[in-house]
Amino acid sequence: MRKRKTTNARKAGGRRTIGTPARRKRTATNKPSSTGRADFLARAWTMEVEAAERYASFADAMDQHNNRDVAELFRKLARIEQLHADQLLEESLSRRTPALPPEGLRWGGGREGPETAAPGELHYRMQPYHALQIALACEKNANKFFSEFASRAADAKVRKAAREMAAEEAEHVRLIEDWLKRTPPPDKDWAHDPDPPLVSD
Amino acid sequence: MTTAAAAAPVTWQAFKSDYKPIWCPGCGDYSVLASVAKAFAMLELRPENVAVVSGIGCSSRIPAYTSCYGFHGVHGRALAAGTGLKVARPELTVLVAGGDGDGYSIGGNHFLHACRRNVDLTYVVMDNHVYGMTKGQPSPTTEPDWNSKLSPGGTGLRTFHPLVIALAAGANFVARAFSGDPNDTAQILAEAIRTPGFSFVEILSPCVTFRPEQRDWKNQVRPAPVAPTDDPARAARRIMTDDGFNIGVLYKGERKPYPPPIGKATKRLSDLEADFTI
Numbered sequence: 001m002r003k004r005k006t007t008n009a010r011k012a013g014g015r016r017t018i019g020t021p022a023r024r025k026r027t028a029t030n031k032p033s034s035t036g037r038a039d040f041l042a043r044a045w046t047m048e049v050e051a052a053e054r055y056a057s058f059a060d061a062m063d064q065h066n067n068r069d070v071a072e073l074f075r076k077l078a079r080i081e082q083l084h085a086d087q088l089l090e091e092s093l094s095r096r097t098p099a100l101p102p103e104g105l106r107w108g109g110g111r112e113g114p115e116t117a118a119p120g121e122l123h124y125r126m127q128p129y130h131a132l133q134i135a136l137a138c139e140k141n142a143n144k145f146f147s148e149f150a151s152r153a154a155d156a157k158v159r160k161a162a163r164e165m166a167a168e169e170a171e172h173v174r175l176i177e178d179w180l181k182r183t184p185p186p187d188k189d190w191a192h193d194p195d196p197p198l199v200s201d
Numbered sequence: 202m203t204t205a206a207a208a209a210p211v212t213w214q215a216f217k218s219d220y221k222p223i224w225c226p227g228c229g230d231y232s233v234l235a236s237v238a239k240a241f242a243m244l245e246l247r248p249e250n251v252a253v254v255s256g257i258g259c260s261s262r263i264p265a266y267t268s269c270y271g272f273h274g275v276h277g278r279a280l281a282a283g284t285g286l287k288v289a290r291p292e293l294t295v296l297v298a299g300g301d302g303d304g305y306s307i308g309g310n311h312f313l314h315a316c317r318r319n320v321d322l323t324y325v326v327m328d329n330h331v332y333g334m335t336k337g338q339p340s341p342t343t344e345p346d347w348n349s350k351l352s353p354g355g356t357g358l359r360t361f362h363p364l365v366i367a368l369a370a371g372a373n374f375v376a377r378a379f380s381g382d383p384n385d386t387a388q389i390l391a392e393a394i395r396t397p398g399f400s401f402v403e404i405l406s407p408c409v410t411f412r413p414e415q416r417d418w419k420n421q422v423r424p425a426p427v428a429p430t431d432d433p434a435r436a437a438r439r440i441m442t443d444d445g446f447n448i449g450v451l452y453k454g455e456r457k458p459y460p461p462p463i464g465k466a467t468k469r470l471s472d473l474e475a476d477f478t479i
Contacts, residue, residue, distance in 0.1 A: 050384075053235075057231060057235070058226070060221045060222070061222070061224070061226040061227075061231060062226060063221070064221050064222070064223050065225075065226055067226075102243075103388065104384055104385075104387075104388055105384075109423075109424070110382045110384075110385050110424075111382055111384035111385040111388065112381075112382050112383070112384060112385075118381060118419060119227070119229065119231060119232040119380065119381055119383065120227050120229065120380075120381060120407055120409060120416050120419065121227065122226035122227035122409075123226060123227060123409070124225060124226045124227075126226070197225075197336065197410050197411075
């Protein structure tokens with residue numbers, strides 16, 4: 001996720017929080033792409049889009065189970081990630097969806113992007129604190145990914161852009177950590193259901 | 202609609218219906234639904250040319266969540282319905298889906314003979330080693346020592362080995378996937394659909410409610426360390442000796458699919474009725 005210059009919360013005098021991304025120049029995506037630059041844009045954009053899709057799916061699942069607070073939080077996270085994806089395209093020269101290889105992108109050991117939340121992390125009684133912990137882990141993964149990408153990139157502009165993205169992801173880690181501090185942690189028996197589905201425990 | 206508009210690729214999201222799944226949050230089946238939709242989009246299919254057929258169980262709710270033609274059938278009989286549909290309408294892409302209880306127990310015999318017939322369809326089993334919809338009874342793939350209120354001390358029964366059985370029965374494509382990596386699963390499904398004949402894809406899809414320990418599957422799965430083979434004996438040896446967590450295409454054969462009926466019927470219905478008049 002990338003920061004915005006002024007969030008609604010800040011306008012209202014509140015603390016800075018996660019918001020829409022800043023409008024800023026991204027050198028690597030404003031130039032005609034070499035293979036390295038095209039790959040960078042494809043990965044950065046795909047990371048954001050897939051993160052948004054996953055959060056939206058989480059929101060739907062929580063809605064179905066009447067966990068409205070968590071559903072709303074996931075929807076907010078989905079909107080933020082989608083805004084970032086849109087902004088990446090706006091800042092690219094072509095402004096078109098990057099071409100992806102037909103076999104899909106590979107990320108280390110699999111095909112799941114580093115910023116995409118693991119699909120099995122949900123619980124029907126989870127609380128916003130848990131959702132933020134999921135988001136925190138994703139932002140940390142994204143920061144690590146861009147840091148490593150920067151260290152490997154041969155193209156100086158790609159390296160610079162990857163470092164910028166890594167710095168932004170690090171900023172988002174801090175923002176979510178702040179958000180967590182303002183969010184009540186769950187009680188130890190948060191998962192307790194007086195009418196549980198389990199008969200096999 | 203113009204020709205150009207008609208030919209425009211369909212996004213994977215367009216393969217999902219407006220009905221929101223009611224699976225438990227964290228269930229692997231959400232990801233399988235996404236993978237199926239992504240595979241269809243990858244192959245540039247259109248919803249009106251695809252049929253998703255299922256049996257009974259949590260995972261068998263999947264046809265309602267797609268925008269394709271769907272049939273939510275009788276317990277264990279999804280393959281029978283899917284086979285009939287594919288033979289009658291060979292131009293359709295037919296994907297049959299269900300769970301391990303539906304496919305390996307109630308529908309076990311249909312599974313064997315669907316592999317043997319080798320009709321050109323794809324069978325997806327979302328395997329969570331439990332009957333989830335009916336609250337956690339052991340299924341054919343449940344470990345013998347799984348201790349639960351409904352199976353105190355475990356069943357003590359040997360587990361069903363679907364991949365080897367599919368190979369022995371004649372399936373032309375055998376793969377194992379993991380719902381925790383939906384993009385990888387989509388690639389495997391696309392290859393399964395592309396491959397002529399009966400393609401069998403077992404997807405490890407955790408049941409977070411009745412088998413919460415399956416959340417750890419994400420730490421156990423790994424890409425299969427070998428390339429797919431077209432030798433069923435070699436594939437069988439590999440599958441029998443792995444620990445059930447090797448992911449990828451494990452066998453890809455070259456059997457010709459069962460041919461759809463060609464030409465017109467030789468008799469009219471009235472003739473047939475006359476033949477059976479007593």
